[in-house]
Amino acid sequence: MPVIRKVVRGFRDPSVTQIAKRSRSPFRVLVSTVISARTKDEVTGAASERLYALASTPEEMSRLRITSIEKAIYPAGFYKTKARTIKKLCRILVDEYGSMVPDEIDELVRLPGVGRKTANLVLTLGFRKPGICVDTHVHRVCNRLGAVKTKNPTETEFALREVLPKRNWIEINDLLVMYGQAVCNPVSPWCSRCGILRHCGCVGVTRSR
DNA sequence: AAAACGGGGGC
DNA sequence: GCCCCAGTTTT
Missing domain, CATH: 1.10.1670.10 (Helix-hairpin-Helix base-excision DNA repair enzymes (C-terminal))
Structure with a gap:
């Protein structure tokens, strides 16, 4: 190593570290990472910030209109799909996890739009756990x-x-x-x-x- | 295993 | 125009 x-x-591209530092909370890491799929980091960062400006908690975000989320995260790739995923994701966090992000990989990968790569990033960046x-x-x-x-x-x-x-x-x-x-x-x-x-x-x- | 999702940016 | 891009889901 x-x-x-x-x-x-x-x-080393500082933008990655910057995004990581800004997005330390598990929820922010989670949402940023869902947005980041097939999307450059600068675009991801800007899109994430616009979305957090509208809603900073799972409750708030789950109440946003799909079109508001779409508008906020545009021009990230797959923005229509991701907007629906994020809304559904937040609703599940609120309804099933007490508005908290789970810190076990088996729970994380069960969430919509979350695969192993995203789950492991949430574990390491958001929870400082192995991944x-x-x-x-x-x-x-x-x-x-x-x-x-x-x-x-x-x-x-x-x-x-x-x-x-x-x-x-x-x-x-x-x-x-x-x-x-x-x-x-x-x-x-x-x-x-x-x-x-x-x-x-x-x-x-x-x-x- | 492969296609689908989707649009911006580089050339 | 054509190809690429810190993935996930569905077929």
């Missing part, structure tokens, strides 16, 4: 390295759980994704800047730069 930290240094967030970047990087051969992000999450240090969850999640975005990116991996190239199965396959 120190190697990855070194490799990624200089590529490994596997998005498409992390899934790709792990398999490109050849260290694991997993079919889907959930399998990758379980594989990583056996390997990663069991601490510093937030930083490790951040570094893994940063690494996948900035260095070991999909199209043109920056192999000359990669500190773990000698362990990499991508040599001769996707290697470049």
Whole structure:
């Protein structure tokens, strides 16, 4: 992990940390993350702020009109779907969880619009609990390295759980994704800047730069 | 396993 | 125009 930290240094995008810091409460992390699916961070951040300005609690948010939510989170991708999801999500939080966000992954993934990636982000960022967030970047990087051969992000999450240090969850999640975005990116991996190239199965396959 | 959801931004 | 994008749900 120190190697990855070194490799990624200089590529860290402060916007991620900013959003994380602003959105510390589990509820804010949850809503921000639902908005963030297939959407750039700057857009997610702006959309989240507009929505929180309208409603800052599950009760308030569950009472917003769908169209108000849509307007607030536009131009995030899937904004119509997400608006309905968020309203439904908040209603469930109010009705079934006493307006609190559950802090167990099995409960979180039961919520609409919440998959394992989102659930783990809520656990780590919102509750400071253990969790490994596997998005498409992390899934790709792990398999490109050849260290694991997993079919889907959930399998990758379980594989990583056996390997990663069991601490510093937030930083490790951040570094893994940063690494996948900035260095070991999909199209043109920056192999000359990669500190773990000698362990990499991508040599001769996707290697470049 | 693959399609659908959906629109903005880069080129 | 065409392709990409910190996913989740449905078929």
